[in-house]
Amino acid sequence: xxxxxxxxxxxxxxxxxxAALGVFAGHLLGLQPWTLLVMTALIVAIAQQTLP
Amino acid sequence: MIIMxxxxxxxxxxxxxxxxxxxxxxxxxxxxxxxGAFVGLLGAAVxxxxxxxxxxxxxxxxxxxxxxxxxxxxxxxxxxxRWLTYNDWRTAAYNGLAxxxxxxxxxxxxxxxxxxxxxxxxxxxxxxxxxxxVFALTRVGLSALLTSADIYISDGIIRARMIADPLALAxxxxxxxxxxxxx
Numbered sequence: 001x002x003x004x005x006x007x008x009x010x011x012x013x014x015x016x017x018x019a020a021l022g023v024f025a026g027h028l029l030g031l032q033p034w035t036l037l038v039m040t041a042l043i044v045a046i047a048q049q050t051l052p
Numbered sequence: 053m054i055i056m057x058x059x060x061x062x063x064x065x066x067x068x069x070x071x072x073x074x075x076x077x078x079x080x081x082x083x084x085x086x087x088g089a090f091v092g093l094l095g096a097a098v099x100x101x102x103x104x105x106x107x108x109x110x111x112x113x114x115x116x117x118x119x120x121x122x123x124x125x126x127x128x129x130x131x132x133x134r135w136l137t138y139n140d141w142r143t144a145a146y147n148g149l150a151x152x153x154x155x156x157x158x159x160x161x162x163x164x165x166x167x168x169x170x171x172x173x174x175x176x177x178x179x180x181x182x183x184x185x186v187f188a189l190t191r192v193g194l195s196a197l198l199t200s201a202d203i204y205i206s207d208g209i210i211r212a213r214m215i216a217d218p219l220a221l222a223x224x225x226x227x228x229x230x231x232x233x234x235x
Contacts, residue, residue, distance in 0.1 A: 005214055006122050015119030018218050022225025031226050037170035037183035040223055044163040045190035047216045049198060050208035051160045 073196050075144040077189065080152025084188030085181040087153050088171050092180025095172040104234035107173050107227065114169070115224050118162040122213055126159045151195075152188035160209060163220040173230065 005011055025031075095103055117125060131150045135143050150156050154164060167187055171180035198205070 005217055006210075008120070011122070012119040014218075015115065015221050018221035019115050019225035022222035023228045024225075025222065026226030027229040029226075031230065033170045033174040033227075033230060034176075034179045034183065036166060036223055036226065037174060037179065038186055040163055040166035040170065040219075041183050041187035042190055043219060044159075044161050044167065044216065045187045046194065047161050047163065047212040048159075048191050049194055049205050050212045051158055052206070052209065 069200075072141075072144045073200070075141055076148040076196060077192050079145040079148030080188040080192040081185050082152070083149040084152040084154070084184035088180035088182070088184025089177040090180070091168050091171040091184075092174060092177035095175035095180070096177065100175075100234045103173070103175060104231040107169065108231050108235065110169060110172075111224050111227050111231070114162065114165045115221065118217060118221055118224070122217065124159055124162045124164065127156060129157055131157055148192060151192050152184075154184075154187065154191075161213060161216040161220065163216045163223070166220060166223050169224075169227070173227065 005014070098106065131147050135146045138146075154167070159165075167183060171183050174180060174183070
């Protein structure tokens with residue numbers, strides 16, 4: 001499964017619908033920059049525990 | 053990073069690993085708060101339309117980067133190993149500062165770019181400082197907690213990217229509806 005996201009063909013193909021989904025969700029939910037700031041700060045900081 | 057924190061904890065800082073841990077976390081939070089406030093001020097310093105234009109350009113660039121490669125643009129290094137030789141409060145303080153600021157060492161995930169981007173778009177030094185502080189406290193605090201419990205997470209970066217990368221792309225996309233009305 002991890003290989004899917006590293007494939008040079010599949011990765012761009014997945015990126016477009018994901019970004020488009022984000023546009024749609026952002027439009028529907030009326031997200032504010034600070035909510036995204038706090039959420040992403042929290043998630044990336046947790047993910048960084050896996051850094052080598 | 054784990055090695056650095058472990059050393060920071062046992063560096064003999066006032067003879068107490070608790071003090072060393074506190075110095076590590078507080079310096080991380082201080083460095084992050086200053087960085088976030090600076091980025092927020094940068095956003096506030098430009099007109100909303102110019103801010104939106106700059107941000108749309110940056111967001112689009114990061115989306116293209118994230119679409120093409122799993123490893124983000126980053127400085128591929130850990131914190132300075134010379135800091136380990138100090139064996140005093142500086143080991144923890146310098147490591148904390150570097151890890152809290154974030155971008156001076158490996159960031160690992162495209163999602164990290166959302167932190168400065170959203171701080172810039174928020175255009176508020178207080179919000180920028182709060183966002184970066186949440187990042188620093190979670191990153192360094194959790195690392196210290198895991199290390200003190202002798203828990204090491206290794207080889208999980210690919211699995212973590214499977215969650216973080218789709219989130220990054222969706223979150224980057226979600227910035228467009230915020231920015232386009234300002235253009």
